[in-house]
Amino acid sequence: MELTLKSLHDDRDAFLAAGYHLPEFDYDTVHKNTVEHPHWIHFGAGNIFRAFQANVAQNLLNSGVLDTGLIAAEGYDYEIIEKSYRPHDNLSILATLKADNTVEKTIVGSIMESLILDSKNEAEYARLREIFKNPSLQMASFTITEKGYATANAKGEFFPAVAADFEKGPEAPESYLGKVVSLLYTRYTHGALPIAMVSMDNCSHNGDKLYAAVNAFAKAWTDNGLVEAGFLGYVNDQTKVTFPWSMIDKITPRPDAKVEAMLAEDHIGGLDAVVTSKNTYIAPFVNAEECEYLVIEDAFPNGKPALDKGGIIFTDRATVDKVEKMKVCTCLNPLHTALAIYGCLLGYTLISEEMKNPLLKNMVEVIGYKEGLPVVVNPGILDPKKFIDEVVNVRIPNPFLPDSPQRIATDTSQKLSIRFGETIKAYEASPDLHTEDLKLIPLVYAGWLRYLMGIDDEGREFTPSSDPLLEEARQYVADYELSFSPKDLSKLDALLANEKIFGVNLHAIGMDTLVKQYFAELSSGVGAVAAALKKYVPEKVTL
Numbered sequence: 001m002e003l004t005l006k007s008l009h010d011d012r013d014a015f016l017a018a019g020y021h022l023p024e025f026d027y028d029t030v031h032k033n034t035v036e037h038p039h040w041i042h043f044g045a046g047n048i049f050r051a052f053q054a055n056v057a058q059n060l061l062n063s064g065v066l067d068t069g070l071i072a073a074e075g076y077d078y079e080i081i082e083k084s085y086r087p088h089d090n091l092s093i094l095a096t097l098k099a100d101n102t103v104e105k106t107i108v109g110s111i112m113e114s115l116i117l118d119s120k121n122e123a124e125y126a127r128l129r130e131i132f133k134n135p136s137l138q139m140a141s142f143t144i145t146e147k148g149y150a151t152a153n154a155k156g157e158f159f160p161a162v163a164a165d166f167e168k169g170p171e172a173p174e175s176y177l178g179k180v181v182s183l184l185y186t187r188y189t190h191g192a193l194p195i196a197m198v199s200m201d202n203c204s205h206n207g208d209k210l211y212a213a214v215n216a217f218a219k220a221w222t223d224n225g226l227v228e229a230g231f232l233g234y235v236n237d238q239t240k241v242t243f244p245w246s247m248i249d250k251i252t253p254r255p256d257a258k259v260e261a262m263l264a265e266d267h268i269g270g271l272d273a274v275v276t277s278k279n280t281y282i283a284p285f286v287n288a289e290e291c292e293y294l295v296i297e298d299a300f301p302n303g304k305p306a307l308d309k310g311g312i313i314f315t316d317r318a319t320v321d322k323v324e325k326m327k328v329c330t331c332l333n334p335l336h337t338a339l340a341i342y343g344c345l346l347g348y349t350l351i352s353e354e355m356k357n358p359l360l361k362n363m364v365e366v367i368g369y370k371e372g373l374p375v376v377v378n379p380g381i382l383d384p385k386k387f388i389d390e391v392v393n394v395r396i397p398n399p400f401l402p403d404s405p406q407r408i409a410t411d412t413s414q415k416l417s418i419r420f421g422e423t424i425k426a427y428e429a430s431p432d433l434h435t436e437d438l439k440l441i442p443l444v445y446a447g448w449l450r451y452l453m454g455i456d457d458e459g460r461e462f463t464p465s466s467d468p469l470l471e472e473a474r475q476y477v478a479d480y481e482l483s484f485s486p487k488d489l490s491k492l493d494a495l496l497a498n499e500k501i502f503g504v505n506l507h508a509i510g511m512d513t514l515v516k517q518y519f520a521e522l523s524s525g526v527g528a529v530a531a532a533l534k535k536y537v538p539e540k541v542t543l
């Protein structure tokens with residue numbers, strides 16, 4: 001068998017016998033409808049898109065709720081399309097790795113076109129313009145990673161490609177967002193048609209990030225006389241163009257060798273995973289957990305596909321904000337980051353294995369239930385207690401999900417502030433709660449300092465995961481080594497006072513003393529990390 005439309009047709013019985021769910025809609029009709037009346041284009045053809053959005057669309061096509069499929073556009077890593085989409089007629093295999101050790105295998109065929117977003121690729125760029133001219137288009141969505149929305153570096157200087165595009169205008173831009181905004185300009189010049197531009201990336205207030213980038217281009221092109229006068233107004237007219245906020249949640253690890261081997265047993269050829277030259281881990285299959293949440297602000301000026309029938313929740317902005325805070329600041333991501341740091345220190349390579357260690361499990365339970373939950377505002381549409389129960393008892397201990405502390409430890413310096421700082425701020429602001437009662441959040445901070453030393457609890461060197469502030473942050477711990485001798489910890493002061501990293505100035509609120517005390521213990525010798533966990537994490541957590 002092959003992962004192609006022809007093989008799906010010719011070998012249908014063999015696929016079914018091997019346990020695959022197959023697309024159940026009339027492919028040719030949906031393809032024709034999509035080409036003629038596209039409703040939904042997605043930018044960022046990576047793993048989450050195929051595991052989540054494309055599968056939701058397929059379910060809705062199967063049940064007849066939708067009659068058009070998806071168009072995938074890739075403007076950063078063209079190899080994804082060349083190596084993983086086109087050889088397989090845009091089909092992919094979704095391996096849903098359930099906590100009960102069953103794997104659901106689905107051939108996802110809802111992506112009707114895959115296009116390279118490159119202004120030098122005339123044919124495909126023309127097709128993208130055609131799509132943006134079409135009145136039927138309701139939504140352009142994005143999963144391009146948080147850094148994909150940046151137009152400038154940390155010093156505020158525009159990236160060279162962005163600066164060049166500001167000068168050149170919408171004809172043939174080179175930067176990612178420049179290309180997207182030039183398509184939006186095409187939509188403007190063809191009737192100022194309405195559209196929702198929906199970021200589905202895992203970052204706080206994601207719609208604002210997309211808006212800021214789009215608006216920067218619209219403004220620069222207007223100031224430089226490169227676009228019609230009304231374009232900037234169009235981008236800022238919410239009856240025309242919106243930038244809804246969203247919260248997305250589905251743990252989708254990189255394509256895993258064990259899953260590849262399992263699929264190979266079904267005798268489907270050509271499923272090899274590749275790492276592209278731009279470092280995307282991609283394969284014709286994706287592996288993900290079963291659980292998924294996508295909550296989107298209901299601001300769609302051209303109407304929206306009936307995705308609510310596929311489990312996607314539409315609500316108001318304030319609710320999206322609360323849901324996102326619940327997940328990112330308390331119920332999922334802080335627990336992940338705590339496990340990432342201590343997992344790397346203790347030599348784990350699977351998050352699920354860490355959850356078998358009672359101390360690590362108790363650590364995340366205290367951080368989530370005891371320290372975080374008291375300050376969570378219930379968003380109403382999802383219950384925080386139930387959400388965290390599912391995270392702690394089902395999702396992160398799922399032994400079949402090949403997720404690693406090393407993957408989650410990527411960019412920790414960028415994550416600490418939102419994942420823990422918001423809770424600290426809420427304690428500081430509360431008349432009833434006391435920041436000094438927070439005992440394990442400081443242990444995570446201290447763990448991160450210990451992690452920056454790049455030496456695990458056995459005394460072996462390890463390579464910390466990539467992080468834009470890694471080298472800078474490592475300077476602060478460069479003088480420390482594993483030893484029981486007393487340390488001058490003042491070298492940590494400037495780091496601990498860095499509000500950007502921790503969300504609060506830990507010195508100003510007095511938490512730095514505890515973090516330093518913990519750090520001294522964690523770095524006091526081989527085995528000190530395990531010893532500190534034993535000392536500070538309760539043996540029993542009563543929920």
Ligand SMILES: NC(=O)C1=CN([C@@H]2O[C@H](COP(=O)(O)OP(=O)(O)OC[C@H]3O[C@@H](n4cnc5c(N)ncnc54)[C@H](O)[C@@H]3O)[C@@H](O)[C@H]2O)C=CC1
Nearest residue numbers: 044045046047048076077143144145148201202250251252
């Ligand atoms: N994988 C996961 O568990 C989840 C991911 N997400 C969000 O989706 C994003 C992408 O995740 P995956 O698709 O799993 O990753 P991936 O590595 O499979 O794909 C990354 C995608 O982003 C694009 N990209 C990377 N750097 C870029 C840049 N500088 N400019 C523009 N595009 C760029 C790539 O070309 C590719 O389309 C994440 O960063 C996160 O925000 C959200 C929830 C879960």
Ligand SMILES: O=P(O)(O)OC[C@H]1O[C@](O)(CO)[C@@H](O)[C@@H]1O
Nearest residue numbers: 202248249250251252336407408
């Ligand atoms: O720590 P990161 O890199 O944001 O990844 C966290 C993981 O958890 C999630 O937030 C779950 O949705 C995903 O984005 C990702 O798989």
